[in-house]
Structure formats: structure tokens, C-alpha cells
Amino acid sequence: MSTEYIQAAYDKVNQANLIMMQALDFSYTEAWHENLQNIANGVLQVIDGQPNPEIAQKIQALYDQVDWDKFSERERLQVLQLIFLEAERQDQLQANHQMTPAGIAMLLTYFASRLLQTRGQSKETPLKVFDPTVGTGNLLLMVQRGLEEGGYQVASVGYDNDDLLLAIADQSFKFLDRQAKFYYGDVLQNLLLEPVDLVVADLPVGYYPLDEQAKTFKANTMDQGTPHAYAHYLMIEQSLKYMQEGAWGIFLVPTQILQEDYSAQLVQAIAQTGYFQAFLNLPEGLFRQAKARKSVLMVQKQGGGAKQAENVLIGDIPDLKDQENMEKFIDSFSKWSQDVL
CATH class of the missing domain: 1.10.150.470 (DNA polymerase; domain 1)
Known part of the structure; x- marks a missing residue:
């Protein structure tokens, strides 16, 4: 058409x-x-x-x-x-309510597919995919489509605390004849969620207002002087709690997150139950302002044969329209994923 x-x-x-x-x-x-x-x-x-x-x-x-x-x-x-x-x-x-752009969602779908393939993820049993901040559902929808086209049987779950965006996600999946379960609520509370095989999320950036609940997290930064804990830090730690051994979490985070004063708190929280495996900066041209630039953080849950990568993958993703350099990047990522797994 x-x-x-x-x-x-x-x-x-x-x-x-x-x-x-x-x-x-x-x-x-x-x-x-x-x-x-x-x-x-x-x-x-x-x-x-x-x-x-x-x-x-x-x-x-x-x-x-x-x-x-x-x-x-x-x-x-x-x-x-x-x-x-x-x-x-x-x-x-506001930025936290905006749709994850299609080009970025496609890139995350490639990362997820490659990591699952290298890990030897079965296509005979349902693949449980979780988005803890699903919004309108575009990221989860594109990841699910890509994985199902690759032969996986995907069982998706999305959480959000915005009922309107969540309702749009629900109806979008219905409009496209895709299946998923959506839940309204605070994803940083205790969840009735079975361990998942993959987490994908375009994380909202800001403070989490419930201080007492934040204190139950290792990634809580209030004792370091912040007025409240950072919600995006807590969501990464929370996601790890609900991941299967060896499962992957792929998160969109602010590029400057590792330069923040409290980033060590996040790294320590990840290290409790997971491995910090990769941090890849998205192309600058995808963002109107340098401060809005995002990166792809990849973490892996400990156990199930997972191990800390000898070489944490850190670098820049080339312009998505630069075919030659993108092919080189994909080849490099493919080789790295085989080494780490």
C-alpha cells in the first residue's frame, strides 16, 4: 500500500x-x-x-x-x-509520556533478538517479556512483533501508572490483533508477576515520591542527599527482581546517567543480583537537544550460566542511516554477544 x-x-x-x-x-x-x-x-x-x-x-x-x-x-x-x-x-x-520512536524500538528489538538467540532461548515455550513503564505500548508492541516474526511465542506484560496511556496501549494491541496483559499501578510496589525472560523499557526520568517504599531499594539515593529517590534507578533494580536467572534487561536511559553524582549507587544495586554488560549511546542526530540524548543499558540477571563480560561493551551506535557503519556495528555486537554468552 x-x-x-x-x-x-x-x-x-x-x-x-x-x-x-x-x-x-x-x-x-x-x-x-x-x-x-x-x-x-x-x-x-x-x-x-x-x-x-x-x-x-x-x-x-x-x-x-x-x-x-x-x-x-x-x-x-x-x-x-x-x-x-x-x-x-x-x-x-512531557518527555516521559512521549512515544518511543520507531527507529529506536527497532534497534532494541534487534538487540533483544540477538541476545535471546545467542543465549539459546527456546521457541517452543512462551517467552515472557515485561515492560515496567509501557506507556502507549509502542516499544513493547514493536519488540513483540519482531520476536514473534522470529518464531518466538511471546507473552507480554506491561505496567504503567497513567491509566489513559495504558488504555491506549491496550486498544493498540487489540487494533493490531496482538495479545498482551496490562496492569495499572505503581510498578515499584510488590508485583504479582512471574519471573520474565526479557525486560525492555524506555525509562521515565524523575523522582519517586514514596520515600518509605524507596528506602527498601539499594538504588535509593536519599541517603546521598537527593530529595527523593530516582525513579529510573529503582525501576532497573525492580526489573532485576522479576527476571529469570540469565535473563536480559534492555533499558533506554539518559546518556549522562553514568556521570551523575549518584551513579555508583545504581551500579552497586545492579551488581547485587545482575551484571552490567553494555552501555551504548544512541546517535546524537535522533535528539533535538544534547541533554535529551539517550543510551541503551543492558544488564543480565545472575545465574543460569550468566557471567560478567570480560569486556563491558561501551561505545556509540552509528547513524542508523549509515548503512556501512551500521553493518560493522551489528557484526561487532554479534561477536560480542557470542563472547559474553
């Missing part, structure tokens, strides 16, 4: 969002959730007479102009991604 059809579908959904937004006094993101739910379920929901018949007719007319049955899953996903980029623009969403 040509890009014109994808753009046309985006335009119709965007119009429906703008109409819903104005009629119900919603944010763009709220309107998008309402329309996505309607599209995924195949029926326009009316509650207490809202939207009114005139508005409902206009929105339904827009729905009827898109034949989703003619769209592949990848094309549907592209429309979802375009709409959420518009939501970021319309609602000026």
Missing part, C-alpha cells in the same frame, strides 16, 4: 480526533483513545448521549472512509504512530 493511503487514513482519524476533542472538551490524547477504542471494537460508543447524534454521524462518516481490512499490520502500526506524534504536538506531552 502506498504512503498516500496511509496518509489518507491518518487524515480521517485525525479529523475524527479533532471533532471528538471539541465536542467533548477532551485533550487530543483523550479523543484519540475514544476513537481508537471505537475503531478497534467496530462500534461508535455513545455514553449519556455523548457524542450527540450529529457529532456521532460526522465521526462515523470518517470511520467509514477507511477500510482497515485492506491495511497490513505494519501499515496500521504506521497510522498509530503518526497519530500519537500528533498527540505529542497537540497536547505538548
Whole structure:
């Protein structure tokens, strides 16, 4: 299908969002959730007479102009991604609520696939994948798609404390006919979660406000002088608690995280039950500002034959459009993953 059809579908959904937004006094993101739910379920929901018949007719007319049955899953996903980029623009969403870009999600999918393959992960039993801060679900969705295309039977679980973003993730998976379980709540509390084979997360950056709970973590930095503990530190430690022996955690973190005054606290917390295996800086060109740059942190749970890499992989990922250097990087990563495992 040509890009014109994808753009046309985006335009119709965007119009429906703008109409819903104005009629119900919603944010763009709220309107998008309402329309996505309607599209995924195949029926326009009316509650207490809202939207009114005139508005409902206009929105339904827009729905009827898109034949989703003619769209592949990848094309549907592209429309979802375009709409959420518009939501970021319309609602000026804070950085912690923004979608993980598709290019970065694809790169993390490659890392996950390569590490699982080298580890000898079985394709005969369900592969448990966990995103502790799932948001709208784009990262988890792309990782799950990539792994399932590689022959894995993926059982995904996502947590988030933002009910609207979580609802969008749930409906996005439904729209694409993918299965996952989503839970609303504080992921830093005790979880009813079986040990997982893989963790992927685009970690939110900021303070965790519940000081008493933070004190139960080794990565708590309050005794070092911070007003509260760093949420992203705690989430890495929490993820390790729920990983199988030998399982991998792949996290997007601020590039400057290892230069922070309290980074030793994080490294020590990882070392309690895991191994700090790799830290790779994403290309600068992917970020509008240098301070917004992110890196890929890879940790591995102790046990199950895992060992500390003799050479922790630290470096820069080349420009994703630089085919020659990307091929060299992938070859280097492949060799390193074989050595570490």
C-alpha cells in the first residue's frame, strides 16, 4: 500500500480526533483513545448521549472512509504512530509520556533478538517479556512483533501508572490483533508477576515520591542527599527482581546517567543480583537537544550460566542511516554477544 493511503487514513482519524476533542472538551490524547477504542471494537460508543447524534454521524462518516481490512499490520502500526506524534504536538506531552520512536524500538528489538538467540532461548515455550513503564505500548508492541516474526511465542506484560496511556496501549494491541496483559499501578510496589525472560523499557526520568517504599531499594539515593529517590534507578533494580536467572534487561536511559553524582549507587544495586554488560549511546542526530540524548543499558540477571563480560561493551551506535557503519556495528555486537554468552 502506498504512503498516500496511509496518509489518507491518518487524515480521517485525525479529523475524527479533532471533532471528538471539541465536542467533548477532551485533550487530543483523550479523543484519540475514544476513537481508537471505537475503531478497534467496530462500534461508535455513545455514553449519556455523548457524542450527540450529529457529532456521532460526522465521526462515523470518517470511520467509514477507511477500510482497515485492506491495511497490513505494519501499515496500521504506521497510522498509530503518526497519530500519537500528533498527540505529542497537540497536547505538548512531557518527555516521559512521549512515544518511543520507531527507529529506536527497532534497534532494541534487534538487540533483544540477538541476545535471546545467542543465549539459546527456546521457541517452543512462551517467552515472557515485561515492560515496567509501557506507556502507549509502542516499544513493547514493536519488540513483540519482531520476536514473534522470529518464531518466538511471546507473552507480554506491561505496567504503567497513567491509566489513559495504558488504555491506549491496550486498544493498540487489540487494533493490531496482538495479545498482551496490562496492569495499572505503581510498578515499584510488590508485583504479582512471574519471573520474565526479557525486560525492555524506555525509562521515565524523575523522582519517586514514596520515600518509605524507596528506602527498601539499594538504588535509593536519599541517603546521598537527593530529595527523593530516582525513579529510573529503582525501576532497573525492580526489573532485576522479576527476571529469570540469565535473563536480559534492555533499558533506554539518559546518556549522562553514568556521570551523575549518584551513579555508583545504581551500579552497586545492579551488581547485587545482575551484571552490567553494555552501555551504548544512541546517535546524537535522533535528539533535538544534547541533554535529551539517550543510551541503551543492558544488564543480565545472575545465574543460569550468566557471567560478567570480560569486556563491558561501551561505545556509540552509528547513524542508523549509515548503512556501512551500521553493518560493522551489528557484526561487532554479534561477536560480542557470542563472547559474553
